[in-house]
Each structure stands twice: as structure tokens, then as C-alpha cells.
Amino acid sequence: MWRIFGGRKREMELDEELQAHIDIEAARLEAEGLSNEKAASEARREFGSRALVAERTRDSWGARWLTGVRQDLEYASRSCRRAPVFSVAVVISLALGIGDATLVFSVADTVYLRPLPYPAPDQLMFVAMRIFHLEMTLSPDYVAWRRDHSAFHELAAMQYHGGNPATLGGKDPVEVRVTRVSYNFVTTLGVQPAMGRNFEEGEELPNAHKTAMLTYALWQNHFRSRRDIVGQNIELDGVTYQVISVLPQSFVMPLEVQTDILTSLPITPTMSHHDPGLATWTVIGRLRPGVTQAQAFANLKSLFAASKADAPEIFRDDVSVMMEPLQQRMAGNAGALLLVLSGAVGCLLMIACANVANLLLARWSARSRELAVRAAIGARRGRLVRQLLTETALYCTAGSAAGMALTVLSLRTVAYFAAGLLPRLNEVKGDGRVFGIALTVSLLTMLLFGVLPALRAGRVDVQSVLQHAGRPGISGGYRTARRALVVGEVALSVVLVWGAVLLLETLWRMQHDHLGFAPEHAISVSIPLRGATAAKANRKALTEEMLASIQRIPGVMNASWGECTPLTGGPMGTSFSRSDRPLPKPWDRGDTVTGCAVGPEYFQASGMRLVRGRAFAEADYDHPQTLAIVNEALARQYFPGEDPIGHQIDGRRNGGWKTIVGVAADSKNQGLNQPPAPQMFLNDLVLYPGSDMDFVVRYAGDEALFSGTVRASLQQIGPGLLVNFESLDQAMGRMSAGSRFNGMLVGSFAAIAFLMAVVGVYGVLAFAVGQRAPEIGIRMALGAGPLSVQGLVLKEGAALVGIGTALGLAMSFVAGRYLTTLLYDITAMDIRTYAAVVLAIGIAAMTAAWVPARRAASLDPTVTLRGS
């Protein structure tokens, strides 16, 4: 600090010292007889460049770099302000590159590197048995394993599929998600409740007093942060629970389980493999301090061996035991998506760097006269390089700041849209880590776009530039460097555009391919009937009463109950069987078909088409589960070359054999990105007693109005009933959210990249035309027509674009296999996509080349020749 302030005094002293020299010399000359004025001017002439002497002297000072930096900064900001459009272009390019890269790298960092939000997170292990693709733990084995504390400090369990929806009773019933956990679940994670106490072991017993822990968010939003909540009773699906604690705000459920309330799993110490029903749970263990993963796994294997010995009929040879750090488990299969996104932003960042480097080279080449003059009056090469570097640092700082702002702004948006696609997004915040990543990315960027061009441009050939009367960039204008950069830009944008097209095509196909039903105006109405409420109700009477009241609403065209929608398969899966073939073996694991019970108007209401046969009639429901309508997938798979109508299927379940009366068109019953699975529709109210009361309604009119009317009319039937609405269009939107996210994100990256590449091609060629104007003039003077001149420039453009595209194709070929998992109904090797991308980029780039080509053709030879 002192140096900077002290520097000014020193500058003045130096100035005076040099002035004194000139004055003394003038006095000497005057004494020799020259006139006063003559002596003064002669002394000044004799002294030479005062600025140069001053600068050299300053260079000998210790703090010279600091003074220099200040000078460089002033000079650089002046030079940036002189070209505002250029500066804005550079800063925007950098901001987009840095912002996007920081965003995606921050998410990747959170998923893979940020420690889990629990104390000593590396001690936490996911423990499971593996059967095919299932990874879970059977209840009796969990109970046996957690008694052994030799390797694990604690083993905790929760329900296999995470939370169940439940209705939280009260004046204003809401649906909440309840997860049942072992008593030691919260303590194993190392978490202490914000208020209240943990579960106790006795609370796991089936007949124990029922207790619940609330998450902070639920306590805050639903219970308005009431301090007296602990000790109060709440009602879940009609069963009373006592609130024993509120979890801290920072508490995060492991494995992305959505939950509002924790209750106890029913666990008895006497659980055994011979119990009638075995539960499957998710188990998390905390290692004892000092126990290695290998030791713990060895211990787990011996525990598993004991389990196997106890129940060899359950644990056949295809069951094994596994252990994985919880952190790794939670990263899950985000890998493919993150890899693709990281690749995309990497490409974008490189394109941005190339673009900026190109802009800078062009500008510095145009400024080569200025640089040469500075070199001529005594600036050394190092000084020039430093000057240019200061300029790039200034751009980089501005670009990073803007990029950082972009990151913070888009982080929330991405967290919203990617929820459910990427784990742990709620932990990503604009904090120091993100800032650190941005800084790293920026420094890298600066190194790429700034240092190399600066070193290149700092090498000014003074003589040649000045001799050519300042014709800009006659020394070559860094031709090769700029061309290589443009080729790289084109190549990378081919990769990005290709990836984006594939992802968008996936999205399009998911939404438009063989949907098999008409989603417009179809609304699914779902009324959760759970716990005590469900047990008390007469389901048949209630369903019919509700259906009748829905059908009375004006605008309702068709309404039906149905356990499935065209987008779901139904709650029950069974092994397929037909009456004219041998029955499958018990516990057969293959050949499952899903089934659901539907009402008479189901197919009209949901917009599904019957291909053959008939729908169910009212009278069919007098003998439930005697008839079946199958979809085409089932017909194809199990009745190849036969007419399924009249055959009998599914003999083992209630009602015996069912006669097929119709075939329905396939619908996307496994979700939009899966092929239709074999499915059968049965004439019954419900196959699975735990199903919600679900209706499908075809309604012409405003959906908001509809939901209000339905709610009102159903409240008359059952006050306090919770009613959920979702139109099939909304459901499809929800199901394709992932693909939309991928497509939009990569698509916007690709759009930016595409634009930058086109601008790059234009810039290089426009610059080349400016440079070659004299040569073109000579050619035209010698008789070259406008077309051949245009061809000359276009040929150069075609070479750049051609090489870039070829390189890009090769790169996408390699990138293809990383993209495959995100695609549906299209392969990464799709020839048409390649062709379309090449064509699009080729046309756009050649259009960009055509503009300077036309300018070249319209040059007036007399003007350009005189100009040189």
C-alpha cells in the first residue's frame, strides 16, 4: 500500500530530477553563449525522450511491477472502452462459457465429491442382499445382523421404497409422505432432533405406543412452527401418533427419499425366516471407528452365510451380499447424465475460449501498428505481452463475475427442473465451493484464451509493420492460429448440436410416438383411502356413489373407475398362464403381466382404442374377474399368430380362468421411455385392496373448474376426503421432465455453440478478405470475375467448415456411447441425425462465409490497389 502512495511522490521527484538535468544543461549552453530559448530547446533535444528515460528508471525501482500493473490496468481499461461492442461480445462469450461450466461442475461436485451432510460420512455404508437387480435386506436378517456390533457400530433400516403417502388428518387434511424407520435410524446417521427425543427400541414392537418425528419443513409449513408440538397427537390415515420430536432443518433423508414424517418400523426380536410374511428393507450401517471397509465386508459375509444356512430355500445361489459407501450409492446412476452435461459444458467453454481468442487475435492484429509504435519507442516484448495479458485479465474478471452471477441465478432453476433426475440437488448452493469451482474454471479459461494469443501477439515485427505504413496485420494476422481455432469451434459445435438433436428427438419421440391413447381432456381423479378409513368403508357402494356424482357434473363425457391409467400398468403383476398350456412353476420369476381392474367406460374415458372384440358391459360386473381385455403387447407375446379372443388366461388368481373378450391398442403403460408391456384389464372394482379410489374422467371444459366441482360434490359423500387431480397431459409432462431437462439444457448449450461457431467462421473470413483486398484487387485487375473471387473465399470457408465437421463427426462417434443411456427409440449412431447436423452446420457456416465472399467480389480493384 505504502508503495502505491509513495510511488506518486517518487514519480514527481524523478520528474524534477530529469527536469533539473535539462535546466542545468540549458544553463551550461547559455554560458557558452547561446540565447536563452535556443539553449532550452537544444538542452531538451540533447536529452532525448524524457518519457523513455523515466520509464527505464522506474523499471529499476523495486516496486516497478506494481507501478506497471497500475499503468497496464489504466491502459487496458482505456483500450477496452475504446471498443465497446467487441468488449461486450468477449464478456458475454466468457460469461456463458464460465457460467454454464460452473453450474454443471458444481452439480457434479455435489454429487460426487461433497461429503454427505452427516458427521463422519465416510463411515456410512449401504448394505444389502442382491437378487437380480434388486438390492434390499430381508427383515429377519436385518434383526439378526444388527445384534452383531463387531464391525458396524449400528445398522439402521427403513422401508424399501421410501416414504408412503398418507393423509394427515385435521381440519384441513393434507397428503404427507411417511417413512418407517428402525429406532436407531436417526442416531446412526449422527443426527440429533432439533427438539424432543429419538425413538426408543421398545417403540418398534407392533403393539407399542405409536410415535412420530416431524421434518423441520413440515413443522414449519403445516404446524406453523408451533413450539408445543412435541407431545401432541396427530392422525395419519386415521391412526393416532404422538409427536416426539422435530428434526433439525439441516437434516437430509439419505438416498433421496421424500419424507415429511418418520415413524417406527414394526420389528420384533423374534423375527425369523419362517414367519408368514417377510418384509424387505433398505439398510444403512455405520462402521466402528478404525474398521476398514474390507473388514466390515468380511464380517457381513459371515453374517450372510449364517442367514443362508438358516433358510437355504430362500437364499438360492443367485442371492449375494453387497456393501457400498453411502456417498457412492447416492451418486447412483447420475453418472451418465452428468458425464454428458459435463462434456457439453466443456465443449461450450472451449468454444467460448476459441471464440474469444479469435476475437482478441483479430483485434490485436488490427492494432499491430499501435503495438509496433510502442515497441519502437522502447517497450520491450515482455512489456507488450504483459500489457496484453492485463487486457485479457480484465476481460476474464468481467466475464467470470458475469458467469458467476449467471450460475447463481440458474442454480435454482436447474435444481427445480432436475429434481428427481440428479441426487442431492438441494445441497447445491452458491457457496464457497461453487465460487472455487468458478475461479478454477476462469483461470483455466484465461490460460486458454488469453496467454497463448498474448504471447503470440507480443511478438511484433516492428520493421515490417511500420514499413507497410500500418496496413493492419500484414504480418499474417496470426492466420494459422485463427484458422485452427475456427476449425476447433466448428468441430465442437458439431458434437454439441448432434447431442442436442438426439436428446430433443428422444423427447419428441417420447411424447408423440405410438402413444396409443388420446390424452386430451382425460383427467385422473384419485382419492386415497387408507388405514382406518379404508377398512371402515364399503368400497363398492362408495365407488358407485362417487362415480355417479362425478357423472352428474355437466361437461363430463365419460367416467369410469380404473386402477391404472394409460400411462401405468396397474398394481398387480402375475406370472402369465393360459388354460390350454401347462401352468408355470410356483415362484416362477419370468413372464409377468400386469393387471388392473377397470370399469365399463374405462376405454372411452381414457381415450384408449379397442382393436378387436368388445368392452365390458354393466352386467359383466355381477361375476367379477371372469373376463379379460388384453393389450396388443400381450396378444403379440402370448398368442403369436392366434386370435386371443375366446381363450382363457390367468387361472390362478381369484375368479379362476378369465375369458378374453377384447384386445386394446397398446399404450405407454411403463412410462414414456419404455415399450408397452403385456397388460390385462379385468372386470372388477379393484384387484389390490390397498389401491386408492381412482377414476378416469373425460371432460370437455376447464380443468380448474372441474376439480373444484368434483371436490365439492365428493365432500358431501365423505367430508375430509382428499382428492388429487392430474390430467393425463400433466402426467406425461411429469414423466418426460427428465428428457425435457436434458434436451433443453444441452439444446441451449448447442444453440450458443452453434452461434459462436458461425460468428467465428464469419469473423475469420471477413478478416481474411480485408487482408487480402490488395491481392484480390490484382486478381480482378488481371481479369478474374466476381464469381471466381467469390469462389476463392468460399473455398477457404468450405475448407475450414469441412475439416471442422469431419473432426466433429469423429468426436461424436466417440461420444456416442456415453449418450446412449439417455436416448429412447433412436441410437447414437443414427445416420439421419448425423446427416441433418452436418447439413445444418454446413449451410449455416457457408452462409456465414458467403457474406464476406460477396464483399470480396464487390471490391473495386482501383480502390484496393491504390490503397496498398
Place this chain on the structure above:
Amino acid sequence: MVEYLLVNHIDLLHGTLDLMILQTLKWGPQHGHGIGQAIRASSRDALQVEHGSLYPALHRLERRGWLAAEWKMSEANRRARYYRLTPKGKKQLLKEQSRWKALVRAVAQTMRPARG
């Protein structure tokens, strides 16, 4: 036309200008102009020091502690920055002188015509 050598930090052997400055200041404090004049005079106009080398050298020697500077009135009745040798500078001068002598002897040796 008088022939002279333009003295700058590249053309002359490194350290020579420093030596000449120290040598000049042995006779008493002097300002930059005076030092330049004295070198020129004592070399009988054979050496002329570039200002762009003189002042950086003066400031460099001052930083090393061999010279000290203060503002004084000059003969032309103008404030000027006078440099003088510090005790450290005097020691350095002796060192430089003996090195210079050794160098001159060595160079002279190589300049002798070859025997034969």
C-alpha cells in the same frame, strides 16, 4: 567530427557504467548531469553516457545502498538531486577497480599478436 562511444547498459561490459559512476563520485557529491559530464570529460569526449542508462543506473546503485541522494542547490541556482558515495559504495568501488584491472589485463593479453 568527434568520435565517441555511446555508453549504454547493453553495449558496454556489464558493470562498467556502475564502476565509472562510483569512480566519478569519489571526488565528491554530484548530480546526474554532472556525472554524465564528468565521465565525458575524463574520457576526453570518448565516452558519452545515454541518459536512458545513466538514471536507471543511479537509481539502481542507490537501491543497493552504494549511493545516497539528497536535494541540494546546484551551481545553476536550481534544486538538483545530488548523489554521494556511501561507505558501502566506497568498498564496492575498490572491489570493482581491482576486478576491472584484472579484466583489462586479461583482455590485453588476448589482444597480443600471436607468436610465430
